[in-house]
Amino acid sequence: MSELKEELKAKIIEQLNLEDVAVADIADDDALFGDGLGLDSIDALELIVMLDKDYGIRLSDPKEGRKIFESVQVMADYIQEHRTK
Amino acid sequence: MKKVYINSIASISPQKTFDNTIFLDEIIDYNDTVIFVQDPDYKQYIPPAAARRMAKGIKMGVVASKIAMDEAGIETVDAIITGTGMGCMIDSEKFVSAIIDNNEQYLTPTSFIQSTHNTVAGQIALGMECKAYNFTYVHSAISFEAALLDAKMQLENAEATHILVGGVEELGEHTTKVHRVINHIKPEAVTISEVLNSKTKGAVFSEGTNFFVISNQRRESCYAELVAIETFNTLQKDRVSEAIEAFLKENNLKADDIDVVVFGNNGDVDFDGFYNQLSKGIFSKTQQVFYKHLVGENNTVSAFGVWLASKILKTQSIAEIVKINKINPSKIKTVLCYNQYRGQNHSLVLLKKC
Structure with a gap:
């Protein structure tokens, strides 16, 4: 599980081009949107594609993303439970 | 008809031209077939949250536009007009590569949104919250001149007072390879002193941007009249x-x-x-x-x-x-x-x- 969380942090930084952020800067329960990392709706779309491509999870309702992308911890829990690859 | 003046200039090029207080005082020599710009400190001009989605051409254009606006001493303009022959090549290549690599699946939005030719003019407008006329001309080696001509006519006819005009090009890796294959890029590296007397086909390719504030009012910073x-x-x-x-x-x-x-x-x-x-x-x-x-x-x-x-x-x-x-x-x-x-x-x- 902790390996998955580190992997997710690295992917978020790379995928969303967070130039000044390091893996160590993101705490497991930091908010990804709003006051936390400050991600926005375009980032949410990028993360939805990442879930599909890397973990085989297809979100039928993009609104689900709001809960799933709350933090790295919540994302990792969701991926652990639903991943198909 | 009103006269038209170039009231400020800004250039990001393979030479250190982004500082308007100097004029080719120090020359950087190259010995290559493709050359890149001398980068200003982009972070000084663009907040990190905005910069993270910007490819090189957008960053160059946004920074050059800010330098030109600062020198002209104005906050906003009546039109933003850009010219680009190739547009935002880096994001275009990224998006098309993703289509091919992922078998038309898993397409992410960012590179698509940022890949259009008018992205630079759009980002400049967003940055200065300018909702005025925003136009991009795409016409090979006369793209910039088309933009300049549009601006000149609007100013002459007093349809606008200040217009930001610029040209921008970035280098995409794949596109550069294609230009090499079709011999548009020189086969051998040349230094700056060898270019004029070169005996081979093709050119040394480059990236860069140049922006100007042109107006029908002559300001103190005026460089020239655009006749x-x-x-x-x-x-x-x-x-x-x-x-x-x-x-x-x-x-x-x-x-x-x-x-x-x-x-x-x-x-x-x-x-x-x-x-x-x-x-x-x-x-x-x-x-x-x-x-x-x-x-x-x-x-x-x-x-x-x-x-x-x-x-x-x-x-x-x-x-x-x-x-x-x-x-x-x-x-x-x-x-x-x-x-x-x-x-x-x-x-x-x-x-x-x-």
Whole structure:
């Protein structure tokens, strides 16, 4: 599980081009949107594609993303439970 | 009709031109076939949250526009008009590669959104919250001149007071490879001193951006009066002198009245003849300068020629490194820029001291 969380942090930084952020800067329960990392709706779309491509999870309702992308911890829990690859 | 003035300039090029207080004081030599810009500190101008989605061309354009706006001393403009031959190549390549690599699945939005030709003008407008006329011209080597002509006409007719005009090109890895395959890029590396006398085909490719605030009000920062622009999609080599003389005549000038002529020689043995015939012909007694040995070739690099002409008119000085001959006029009142790329898309821009 902790390996998955580190992997997710690295992917978020790379995928969303967070130039000044390091893996160590993101705490497991930091908010990804709003006051936390400050991600926005375009980032949410990028993360939805990442879930599909890397973990085989297809979100039928993009609104689900709001809960799933709350933090790295919540994302990792969701991926652990639903991943198909 | 109102007169049109270039009130500020900004250039990000393979030379250190982003600082307007200096004028080619220090020259960076290259020995390559593709050259990249000397980067300003982008973070000084663009917040990290906005910069993370910007490819190189967008960053260059946004920063150059801010430098030009600062120098003109204005907060907003009545129009933002850009020219680009190739547009946002880096994101275009990224998006198309993703389509191919992922078998048309898993397409992410960012590179698609940022890949359109008008992204630079759009991002500049977003940054300055400018909801005015926003337009991008895409027409190979006369893209910038098309933008400049649009701006000039709006200003002459008092439809606008201040307009931000610029040209921007970035280098995409795949596109550069394609240009190499079709011999548009030189087969051998050349230094800046070798470009003019190169005996091979192709040019040294480059990236860069040049922005200008042009207005129908002359400000203290004024560089030049923008007198006339003309473009030609096709023009036979043996008709160039005639076309230039006709253009000058329309502006009540003769070739002898031009104090400095700015040529777009890029060292391509197949096409530099367009300039060389003028060097030896109608402009043989005129001070001739060139610039592509310093900043390379790209679709809107002719905007650097306008930048150079503007600097020459304002400072009344010509750096030795750009001189083709040594006429050394005592006063520089009128400058003509002539450019073409591969024998097509010719442009003439006439500037006067303001």
